[in-house]
Each structure stands twice: as structure tokens, then as C-alpha cells.
Amino acid sequence: MSSREPSGEPASRPSEPADAPASVSGRGAAPGPAARRGPRARTLAALVALTLSLGAVAGVAAQRYIAVHLRAPPKVPACVRGARVTLRKPVTASGSEPRQTVSGETVYLTPGEDLAVACAFQVDERLARHLAGALAEHEPARRAARLLEIVRDHIPADPAHDRTAAAAYMMAAAAMRPLPVEVPGVSAAAEELEQRHACRFGTRRVCPTRPPPPPIVWIAGVPAALSALSLVWIGLAAGAARYGRWRASRRRRSRGALEDRGARAARLS
Template structure:
């Protein structure tokens, strides 16, 4: 039987581990309590901040409502916040809007109507073109009645050679300066001696020998001036001469914009009226708005002077 000898080390005292564990648990509880206190403090601060934000928002809303009420009161009381002696002017903005709308309508619709009318006038209401100066001198010579046979040779459109008087030859020479074909047809018409045949050939010259497109308007106007002058040199009591002169005037009036009305000329297109009438009414409305504004300004001016 072996025996354990004493080692010389002191034996551990009973209960030492339990004593160390107790202080550790106390510290943990204290730390947990401190954390809870800090969390409670943070929550209190957050609630206080939220309450302060709500109070500020309520104060701002109250101020906005008060400002809106004050603005409504100033708007309801004319003259408040304005210059001394100047009252409120209701409807100024509405007048400006109406004026701008009227101006826009007048400009847009007026442009549409103007373009449509210009296209119509370019075909049916062409202006009289300028003719050479020699045409006016030829007219004076052609008005004189033909008493003798001509001696000046000229060639017609068919290649025939005819003899004309000095006045007739002057007219043909003038036509040669701007339209050779017209000059040859004119020579053939002036070569006729019988009044009825001469009148018929002169009418044919203007009506059938000059193309209707605008490029030949100069020749058409010159041919009319010389043919009408030559018809005046014929006996006026001849019915053929009167009929030819009437037909010549009517043809000229239908080709150009003259004082005489043309029965076959079409009326302006409907677009001219559909756009032009509202444009004119818009201009009248704009004029009325301007008169109303001027009258109101005059009344305010007289009211200030009367004070």
C-alpha cells in the first residue's frame, strides 16, 4: 500500500471560483442596465425631435394660411397695395390674351386668304403690262381713216407680200421689235380694205393669234391697243365693226384687270372668303380691344387729374 507524500504546494481554498463568477454577472447586469438607459434616452430624444418637427410644420402651415388669407383680403379690397390714386384694374390680363389671340388669328387667316387670292389674281386678274413706246405712236397713225392704197411692202404670216400705208407700216415695224409672228398677222389684217373683213381680221389677231399664257401678255396688250385704234378708223355705223369692237373690248377685259367686268371670269375661290372674313373680324376685334383699353386709360387719367 503506497502512501502519498505531501508535495509542499498549498491546497486551493474551497469556494474561490464561485466568488469570481459572482462579480462578472453583476458587471453584465450593470452593462445591460446602462444600455437600456441609453436606448431609452435615445428614444426620448427622437420623440422630442419629432414633436419639435411637427410643431415647426404646424407653425409654417399656420403662417402660410395667414399669408394666403392676407392676400385674399388684399385682392378683395381694390386699391390695397397699389400706388396712391391708382385703383385696381381687373381684366387687364384677359384683354391682353384676347388681343394676342385676335392678332394671331388675323395674321394666320389673313396670310391664307392672301395666298389664295394671289394665286387667283395671277390667272384671272393680271395687271396690264408695259408696252414699247412705239405702240402709242402707232395707235395715233392707225386711227386715221385709210384713203389711199399702201405702198410699203410687208410680208404676212402666209408668206404673201402686201402693201401698207406709212401709218400701217409704222405699226407693223413696231410689232416686229417684240413679236415677229404678231407683226406678220398684223400686216395681213391691215392689208384688208373692206371694213367688215378688216374688223374681223383685227379681232382674230387679238383673240386667236396671241397665246393666252402670261408670257405673252405684253404682245396681247400691244395687239389690243393697235387693233382698237385701227377699228376706230373704220365706219362706226357698220354693224360688223361695232360687233368686232365690242368683242375686242370684252376679250381684253377678261384677260386683264380693267374697269370693265368680265362675265366669264370665275369668282374668287371659297378659301378667300372662309379665311378672309374671320381675319377681318379678328382685326375688328383687335381694334375694339385697343379702343376699350385707350378709353379705360383716359378715364383713369381724368380721375387722377380731378383729385
């Protein structure tokens, strides 16, 4: 019988089934290194972004707080240190050097006191005249009160006057040093002078009236610090793992070299 169909065309052979794919689009296949590296890289990027963003917010807030409440004392003229040395010495003689006070009154100071006033003129003229009036006082309590008034009442709190405030504190504190602390008012004036200096600048002394840092410093700073610690830990773990792989590879190479030498020795023998 003919194998042709009624139309005259040869009968088509049944198609053979196509070969089945070796694997169905990766089902059951173990993820490669690139696939494993993707989530890890995204986690690291998220931690870095979190650390930088929160750290920037906390850093800006902390810098603003420090600029207002924890300013470092500015540099003062070198003569201030010399003036401090002379002012710490007790006054044993009457003054002979004329100086004018803020009110225009002429007072007479000792050579050491006159040197301190001349140094104060290099910082601020009004400071020098206030200092001249305070040093002209010989009664200890009155002298201490006038020295305290210079820092407390006659120097603005604006940071633009920090240099004047620092110089005034250094010379006033030195002038209070030889005063007898048992006299009423001297010890209290010295304590208030130290307290006012500590509240104006960032010193080792604690200022009871200084406000705490703003909450944003802690709200943003603590998570930023934790994120940074996480990054450090991840880096250390990755470094340790890489070092372990390097040691294992080195041991395998050493073992292979020993086996090759043993095989060559066996063939030669």
C-alpha cells in the first residue's frame, strides 16, 4: 500500500519528543557567589548610609551645642602670663604709677599692677580701666568684689568678647590669689569667679547652669554609633574569614608540593 495521503503528500512522521532541559531554569541549583554577595552588599550599603546620615545629624547638633556652651578659651596676649605672676604677689607698698579708671578718676598702682593694666590695654581699653579701679582697692573684700565685677558685669556674654573675658578672668584670679580667704566675701568672690569662667568656656569644672546637649544628639548619635560598630564587626569577620581561606589554600599548596616530591622520589627509586 502507498504511504501517501489522499492529497498526494507523503505521510508525516510522528515528531520525536524534544530533549528535556537539563534543569528547569535553575530550580534546585545552588546559588552562586554573585547571588550570595548581593544581599550582603545591600546590607553593608544600608549600614553605611545609616551611619553617615545619622552621624551627620548628630555631629551638626553637637557642634552647634559646643560652639555655644563648650567653647574653648581663646588665646590671650603673652603679657597676660607675666601679669599673672606679678599680681599673685602680695602688695606691700603704696602705688606710685598713675592710671585712670572708667570714671576718669586717677589712681596710683604699684609697678606690678601697672604692668597688668598696660597688658590689659592690649586686649581692651575698658577692661584696663576697670582693672585699674579694682587694683586700687586695698581692702580685701572690696578688692575681691571689684575684681569679680569685671568678669560678671562689664564683659558681654557674646562670643565676640571671649578674648577679653579670658584675659580678665586670668588677671582677676591672679589678683585674688594673695587675698586672705578668711576675710568674709573673698572666698565667695573667688568661687563665683571660677564658676562664671567654667560656665562661659568648656573647662574641667562643671557648670551647674549649663543646659544638657539637645536630645537629637543622643537620638541620632546612638544608632549611628551602633551602626559603626556593626560595620567594624563585619569588617573584622570578613578579614578573619579571608585570612582563614588564605591559610587553608597555603596548606593545600604545601601538601600538594610534598606529595609531588614524594611521587618523584618514588619514581626515581
